[in-house]
Amino acid sequence: MHQKRQILCITLSFALLGTAVIWNPGNYLLRPAIYLAAFLPVGLNILMKAARNILHGQVFDENFLMSVATIGAFLIGEYPEAVAVMVFYRVGELFENYAVDKSRKSIAELMDIRPDYANVRRGDEILTVSPDEVQIGEHIVVKPGEKIPLDGMVTDGNSMVDTSALTGESVPREVSAGGEVLSGVINLSGVLTIKVTKGFEESTVSRILDLVENSLSKKSRSENFITRFARYYTPAVVCTAVLLAVIPPLVAGGRAFGEWIYRALVFLVISCPCALVISVPLGFFGGIGGASRQGILVKGSNYLEALAGTEIVVFDKTGTLTKGVFDVQEIVPSGVSEAELLETAAHAESFSNHPISASLKKAYGKDIDNSRIGYVEEIPGHGVKAEVDGKTILAGNAKLMDKFGVSGRTADTDVELDGTAVHVAADGHYNGYIRIADEPKKDAKAAIKALKDAGIRQTVMLTGDASRVGAAVADRLGIDKVYSELLPADKVNIVEELFLGKSPGRKLVYAGDGINDAPVLARADIGIAMGGLGSDAAIEAADVVIMTDEPSKIADAIKISKRTLRIVKENIIFSLGVKGIVLLLAATGFASMWAGVFADVGVSVIAIMNSMRALRTDKKSKSF
C-alpha cells in the first residue's frame, strides 16, 4: 500500500513536470506555481520529515539535505531541475527499498530452516504443537516431506534424509532405528519416530540460527571503517558546499552567485553515504549466509574478513584430517592369549574418552564389567594405569612402558609406522601389543592441495601420535610440517611458536575437532571446529564451525572470504570513486544535479545489487 502511494505521488509529479516543461509558461507567477505543484506530491513528505528531524535535533540527515538542495534550486530559479531531482531521488529511493527488501527476503529464506511445528505422541494421540513445547524424552513423529523439528534418536522407522540445509551436502543420508538425527534436516521417504534428546533452544537448528544472526554483531574492519567514514563524510561535504557557495562569489566580487550556489546544491545531493553504509554489511552478511548454506558457520563478519588473510593452517590430526575412528588391526600377545590381551586392554582403557578406548571396546564386543576395575589413572600422552582383576595394568604407548621400566617389547617403531600400538603390561610384565590404525579422511589430501592452491604458505599437523606415524600421515597428505608426540597442553605452545614465523598482518588458522582443543581454538587468529555441533566448549571457543567433517571446507571458507572481500572492495571503490568524480565535476561546474542524483541513489542500488552476489556461493564454490 505504502509503496503504491509513493508510485502514485511520483507519477503525479512526473506528469505535472512534463506539462510544465511542454507548456513552459512565461508568467513570473504562473511558472513557479506550476513547478511548485509538481514538486509538492514528491517533496512535501521529505520536507516534513526534515522539519520533524530538526525538531528532534537531527540536522544532517538525507531528508534535510535534499530539502535544502531542492529549495535552493527553486530560489535560484532552476525550477525544472528542482522538481526533477526530487522525482528521481524518490524513484531511486523506491529502487533502493526494493533492493533492500529483496536482500532481506533472501536472508530470511536462508534462515528458513526453522521448523514450524512438531507432531508429538502423547498417550494414544499425536498432537501438532510448537517445537518449543516438546519435552526431552518425548516421542515425535516425522512424516515424509516434513522437517525434523528437534534433535533426537530414531526409535522406529527407516528413511532417507536431506541434510543439505545444514551441511550443503546434496546426497541424502540414510537413517534407521538407533541413529541420531539433527533438527533442520528434511525427512524424504519413510515415517520416523524420534525420541527427543534436546530441547528446542539447544537443538541444532536453533543454535545455527543463533550463530548466524549474532554474527552480524561482530563487525569487520571494513564495516567499522565505513561507519567512521560516514560520520565525517556528510559534514565534510556539507561544509565544502557552504564554502563553495560563499567564497568564490566573494572573491569574484559578487558575480555568478547563482552558478556557485547551484554547484553547492549538487554537493548536498551527493552528501549521503548510504550506498556504502548498506552495501558493505550486506556483502558480509551475504558471504556469511552463503557459507552457512555450505555447512560453514562463521561467527562474525570480522572472522570472514580475516579468513582471506590466512597464511598458516594448523590441523589437529585425529578427527580432523583422519576419521578419528580407530580399528584394531592386529593383536600380538606375549605369554597370554589374544582374547586375554584384548580383554585386559579394553577394561584398562574403558574409562578413557580417547578414541583408542572406543575401538578396543568395539573389538572386545562384550560388555565391560566395571566391578573388575579398581582405580584408574590417566597419564596424558602416555596411556593409562589401572587396576583390573587385582593386577596393575599399564596400557599405552612405548613411552609408558619405558616410564615404568617394563621391558620385553616385541614390537617397536616398525608397528607404529602404520597406526598406533597399545602396549599392555600386567604387574610389570609385558603382555604384548594391539595395533590400532586410523585412516585419513577421503578428502584430506584434496583439502591440503586446495589450501595450497588458495595461496596458503604453510600447513602444519599436530598429533599426540608417535613421530613416525605423524610423519607417515603428513607425507601421504602433503603437509609441510608435523609436530608429534604432543601432550594436549603442548598444542598452545606450538601455536605460539608458529605465530613467530607468521608475516605481519597475515593470519593463523587452527582446525580441530574440539576434543581438548578449546584453548588452542581460542588462541589462534581463527579457530575452526570441525564435525558439526558436537562439543559445546569447541563451539564456544571456535570462530568458525564446520558442520560436516570434511577438512576441504576450510579451503572453501577461505575462498568465500576472498570473494566476499573482493565484492566489498569493489563497492567501496565504486561508490567512493563515483561520488568523488561527481563532486569534482560539480565543483568545477561540469556536473548537473542529475549526476548528483545518480551518484547518490543510483550508486546505492548498483552497490546493493553487487553485494547480493556474495550470497550466491552454491555453484561458484565448487568451481572457483
Place this chain on the structure above:
Amino acid sequence: MKKTFVLEGLGCANCAAKMETAIKKLDGVRHASVSFLTTKLVIEADDDKMDRIVEASRAIVRKIEPYCVMK
C-alpha cells in the same frame, strides 16, 4: 546480560549506524550493534543498568527515526 530487539520500520542504513553509535555511548553498555539487514538491535549491558539503558535506547531510536519502533 544480552537483549535483542527488532526495530520495526528501520528504513535508513545511515540511521542504523547512528543509533548504534549513540547506544554504545550509554553508560553501562558493554556492546551494542544495530543490523540494518536483519533489523535487529543487540544490547549487552550490566544487569542492574539494563532497564534504564533500554529506555534510553528507545528514546534514541525514536529521535533518529520517528517511524521506527523498538520491540
